[in-house]
Amino acid sequence: MVKVDYVVLDLETTGLNPQTDQIIEIGAVKIGHGVLCEEFSTLINPRSAIPQEITELTGISPEMVEHKPVITEVIGDLEEFLHNGVLVGHNIFFDRGFLQPYLRGNYVWLDTVELAKILLPYETGYSLGDLARSLGMDHIYAHRALGDARTTAFLFLHLLEELKKVDFPVLTTLYRLAQNHQSGVSALITQEFSARARFFPQDKIGSRQLVLMGDTNKGLFSSSFIKEKNENYRISQPEIDRLFQPGGHLSAILDAFQYRRQQEEMAQAVSDSFNKDQHLVVEAGTGTGKSLAYLLPALLWSVKSGKKVVVSTHTINLQEQLINKDIPLAGEILGLDFHAAVIKGRSHYLCLRKWEHWLEEAGGEGQGFMMRLVLWLSQTETGDGSELSLARKELLDWQRFAAGRDTCFGAKCKFYRGNCFVSRAKKLAELSHVVIVNHSLLLANAAANDNILPDFKYLIIDEAHHLEKVAEDQFGAEIGFFDLIAIFNRVKKSGANYPAGVLDHLAHKAAPWDFLDEDIKQGLVNSMHEAAPVVGECIKYAGEFFAVLDAFLSHDSSSGGLHSRTVRILPSHRCTEKWEGILAAGDNLMVKMKELMKILLASGEKISLAESGFGLEIVESHEINLLLSTLHQLIRDLKVVIEGDEDYFVSWVEYSGENSYPLLHTAPVEVREQLHQYLFSAKSSVVLTSATLAVGGDFGFFSESIGMDLSPAPVRVMQLESPFAFEENVLLSIASDLPDPSVAPEFLFSDGVAHALIKLIAASKGRTLVLFTSHHQLKQVFEKIKGPLRQEGITVYAHGLTGSRTKVLESFKTRENSVILGANSFWEGIDVVGEALTSVIIVKLPFWPPTLPTVSARLDRYRALHINGFRRYSLPQAIIRFKQGFGRLIRSHSDFGVISVLDRRLYEKKYGETFLKSLPKVKITVDNTDELAKIIKEWMHTKGLRQ
Numbered sequence: 003m004v005k006v007d008y009v010v011l012d013l014e015t016t017g018l019n020p021q022t023d024q025i026i027e028i029g030a031v032k033i034g035h036g037v038l039c040e041e042f043s044t045l046i047n048p049r050s051a052i053p054q055e056i057t058e059l060t061g062i063s064p065e066m067v068e069h070k071p072v073i074t075e076v077i078g079d080l081e082e083f084l085h086n087g088v089l090v091g092h093n094i095f096f097d098r099g100f101l102q103p104y105l106r107g108n109y110v111w112l113d114t115v116e117l118a119k120i121l122l123p124y125e126t127g128y129s130l131g132d133l134a135r136s137l138g139m140d141h142i143y144a145h146r147a148l149g150d151a152r153t154t155a156f157l158f159l160h161l162l163e164e165l166k167k168v169d170f171p172v173l174t175t176l177y178r179l180a181q182n183h184q185s186g187v188s189a190l191i192t193q194e195f196s197a198r199a200r201f202f203p204q205d206k207i208g209s210r211q212l213v214l215m216g217d218t219n220k221g222l223f224s225s226s227f228i229k230e231k232n233e234n235y236r237i238s239q240p241e242i243d244r245l246f247q248p249g250g251h252l253s254a255i256l257d258a259f260q261y262r263r264q265q266e267e268m269a270q271a272v273s274d275s276f277n278k279d280q281h282l283v284v285e286a287g288t289g290t291g292k293s294l295a296y297l298l299p300a301l302l303w304s305v306k307s308g309k310k311v312v313v314s315t316h317t318i319n320l321q322e323q324l325i326n327k328d329i330p331l332a333g334e335i336l337g338l339d340f341h342a343a344v345i346k347g348r349s350h351y352l353c354l355r356k357w358e359h360w361l362e363e364a365g366g367e368g369q370g371f372m373m374r375l376v377l378w379l380s381q382t383e384t385g386d387g388s389e390l391s392l393a394r395k396e397l398l399d400w401q402r403f404a405a406g407r408d409t410c411f412g413a414k415c416k417f418y419r420g421n422c423f424v425s426r427a428k429k430l431a432e433l434s435h436v437v438i439v440n441h442s443l444l445l446a447n448a449a450a451n452d453n454i455l456p457d458f459k460y461l462i463i464d465e466a467h468h469l470e471k472v473a474e475d476q477f478g479a480e481i482g483f484f485d486l487i488a489i490f491n492r493v494k495k496s497g498a499n500y501p502a503g504v505l506d507h508l509a510h511k512a513a514p515w516d517f518l519d520e521d522i523k524q525g526l527v528n529s530m531h532e533a534a535p536v537v538g539e540c541i542k543y544a545g546e547f548f549a550v551l552d553a554f555l556s557h558d559s560s561s562g563g564l565h566s567r568t569v570r571i572l573p574s575h576r577c578t579e580k581w582e583g584i585l586a587a588g589d590n591l592m593v594k595m596k597e598l599m600k601i602l603l604a605s606g607e608k609i610s611l612a613e614s615g616f617g618l619e620i621v622e623s624h625e626i627n628l629l630l631s632t633l634h635q636l637i638r639d640l641k642v643v644i645e646g647d648e649d650y651f652v653s654w655v656e657y658s659g660e661n662s663y664p665l666l667h668t669a670p671v672e673v674r675e676q677l678h679q680y681l682f683s684a685k686s687s688v689v690l691t692s693a694t695l696a697v698g699g700d701f702g703f704f705s706e707s708i709g710m711d712l713s714p715a716p717v718r719v720m721q722l723e724s725p726f727a728f729e730e731n732v733l734l735s736i737a738s739d740l741p742d743p744s745v746a747p748e749f750l751f752s753d754g755v756a757h758a759l760i761k762l763i764a765a766s767k768g769r770t771l772v773l774f775t776s777h778h779q780l781k782q783v784f785e786k787i788k789g790p791l792r793q794e795g796i797t798v799y800a801h802g803l804t805g806s807r808t809k810v811l812e813s814f815k816t817r818e819n820s821v822i823l824g825a826n827s828f829w830e831g832i833d834v835v836g837e838a839l840t841s842v843i844i845v846k847l848p849f850w851p852p853t854l855p856t857v858s859a860r861l862d863r864y865r866a867l868h869i870n871g872f873r874r875y876s877l878p879q880a881i882i883r884f885k886q887g888f889g890r891l892i893r894s895h896s897d898f899g900v901i902s903v904l905d906r907r908l909y910e911k912k913y914g915e916t917f918l919k920s921l922p923k924v925k926i927t928v929d930n931t932d933e934l935a936k937i938i939k940e941w942m943h944t945k946g947l948r949q
């Protein structure tokens with residue numbers, strides 16, 4: 003008989019909740035001597051309904067289980083099969099939740115997701131399907147219990163092989179962490195370690211060895227990539243012609259080359275801006291090929307003149323496209339040697355000092371997450387956490403190890419000149435010709451909050467329509483109760499029985515220093531003791547402050563929608579008697595914070611004496627300086643919130659279901675002056691580009707919002723129309739029979755939207771993206787349309803309800819007759835080429851709600867200046883967003899389709915003309931939704947769409 007080592011198990015259920023849902027199928031496979039040897043499979047009668055989605059997913063219908071046994075009738079056979087073994091499963095805790103109430107035996111549960119995350123850290127997804135695909139395994143009968151159990155068994159055998167390949171020092175670190183983390187995976191690691199430990203000299207293993215194992219240098223920094231430096235170099239017209247003209251370099255490299263006049267014009271304009279040290283704004287319609295239009299001149303410029311160019315984007319997607327696709331292509335076209343790098347904000351990189359600290363404190367929390375990092379850390383060259391595809395919850399765990407400006411010891415850190423990932427990123431940026439960053443890092447760096455980038459004078463900002471919003475966030479502040487507590491605890495960890503705060507560390511460290519002057523030593527110990535009650539009071543007053551603020555403002559927060567859970571703090575709030583209580587609580591908190599700063603300053607002085615008098619170098623001095631500047635900044639931000647500074651700042655509180663206390667925010671009412679100071683007056687040439695910058699052909703709104711109009715020298719602007727044939731390929735249909743959403747009750751408008759969507763989506767047989775301005779409305783409409791559309795054979799995917807953005811997009815692309823309902827992020831960045839997307843429906847004109855704190859503060863400002871805020875601000879921003887939504891439809895020369903707008907204001911209101919004037923020329927039809935459905939069906943037919 004084969005000795006059974008493991009049993010791999012999988013269940014199908016009626017839903018995700020073990021309290022309310024039931025098992026409908028069990029599949030199990032035994033593994034003995036490294037092979038699959040026996041199987042168990044049965045359907046189960048759940049004695050409850052099986053939801054349609056589950057039947058669609060699994061293929062298990064109510065009829066199939068009708069005459070099958072119930073769970074209590076099969077559990078005996080199952081336990082006999084399980085035989086008290088180690089139970090392995092993919093996301094086994096889900097299965098355990100359903101089975102545990104029925105099982106009598108004691109089992110060890112081992113999760114292959116947990117194990118795969120440790121042993122295959124670079125995978126982009128950890129679902130069973132993702133892993134099977136990536137590892138080239140068959141995954142037949144997916145979403146059936148036995149099929150999934152078999153695939154999991156093969157995956158597990160693969161993981162066991164991977165575990166055997168792990169280097170012993172890495173395994174040792176895993177083993178150390180596993181001792182404080184109870185799980186089947188820890189038991190497996192312990193077993194592997196014990197089997198190998200006899201043969202490896204353990205005195206050779208230290209915790210630092212792990213961080214030195216990754217090939218972190220590879221001679222990368224031996225010399226600069228930038229060699230040529232011709233200060234007088236100018237990009238010539240013939241150089242650009244040779245690249246873009248028919249018969250030029252582009253046509254020689256690109257198989258499907260099509261000459262695009264707009265692309266060449268843009269490249270020429272970018273070159274002129276660099277040559278003449280001028281700023282440039284370019285709106286380049288979809289299909290211009292703007293990435294190459296700016297990258298080719300940027301690379302020529304940086305390689306030949308030796309002057310670095312920074313390219314800033316808003317989204318990670320665009321960064322990845324630039325570094326993985328466009329820049330290598332540009333290199334091939336130019337035939338030049340150059341180096342380009344993506345540099346991220348500090349928090350993306352792991353801080354080795356923190357890692358070492360937590361490794362030495364093994365026994366604390368989060369050992370499971372640390373195990374997830376170990377193998378990756380021994381292999382990564384960048385230390386960039388985004389290599390890990392961290393799940394949402396894991397991102398919070400990551401923060402404990404993330405580098406940060408406020409926690410970096412800089413030159414005082416022992417890793418600074420060697421393996422520190424942030425230092426390496428900085429060096430890489432210094433040495434590269436072209437550096438790609440995001441807008442947040444660009445602005446943090448510009449405002450000197452973070453100096454990760456070297457000096458540069460030439461800047462390209464793509465996705466420039468996001469610059470203002472990112473600047474609002476970057477130049478504002480966010481204060482959370484738990485953030486405050488974390489900072490206080492960094493001074494002195496209240497109630498901790500081991501040294502945790504910086505003052506605890508100092509006193510602990512100084513205790514054995516007999517050579518130290520007794521006064522200094524005593525001073526350090528005294529600081530620690532003095533800090534303890536002050537930290538306690540800071541925590542107490544922070545709690546009181548947030549509680550009174552919450553009590554005062556929470557009645558103003560409504561529960562619907564994504565944006566309505568914010569409450570702006572108005573001057574009228576600050577005039578009330580109740581605000582006196584908030585002022586008093588805020589004062590108490592700030593007084594205590596200042597007291598804490600005094601204690602830190604006193605410790606800092608003692609450290610200086612110890613360093614100068616006894617030749618010591620005490621790293622904690624840096625942490626003290628960081629804490630002092632953090633506390634100082636926090637007091638300034640709190641003052642803005644409490645006392646108000648309406649001319650410059652807007653403050654608000656945000657309520658989130660995840661936090662018991664609200665979050666406090668402040669942001670500048672306008673960012674134009676900061677952007678002018680940090681970017682336009684500081685750089686020789688800034689090129690801003692996007693497909694959506696102008697309103698009715700005018701750049702005034704954009705230019706003013708980002709402070710470009712403050713530049714003394716004229717800024718060149720250009721609008722390049724898309725090379726796509728919109729007039730021929732796009733029908734704009736406007737519904738005339740829905741109520742005006744600005745006056746109709748929300749439920750009435752939502753009802754009208756649901757009815758209209760059923761007709762219009764059926765007319766195009768799905769293939770539709772529906773854009774909402776509110777997630778609340780999306781949810782209401784989803785419930786109303788999913789059933790009727792299912793009867794038409796159309797599947798509805800709703801962002802946040804049927805899956806994440808990535809998941810619903812993937813499903814939409816693979817399922818022919820389907821539709822996506824999306825809000826917010828779906829208005830841009832969706833790039834579905836071909837017949838899969840032939841209809842975009844815009845539910846409502848996308849005006850920001852005037853209740854949004856930043857919007858309402860801006861409108862107040864215009865009101866005070868007797869300026870029409872609607873025309874100056876609300877309308878242009880809605881038009882820019884409308885253009886983004888419109889841009890989702892046509893993504894290639896051969897694309898065609900219909901844009902439907904359910905908001906009658908587009909043709910009824912005078913301002914509707916400005917919306918329409920901002921679009922490329924298209925055919926327009928206005929009618930009721932019954933007629934529109936007929937017109938769309940007919941139009942699709944004439945375009946040759948399969949019905």
Ligand code: SF4
Binds near residue numbers: 354355423424
């Ligand atoms: S230099 Fe700063 S970021 Fe780098 S390891 Fe040290 S503390 Fe962390």
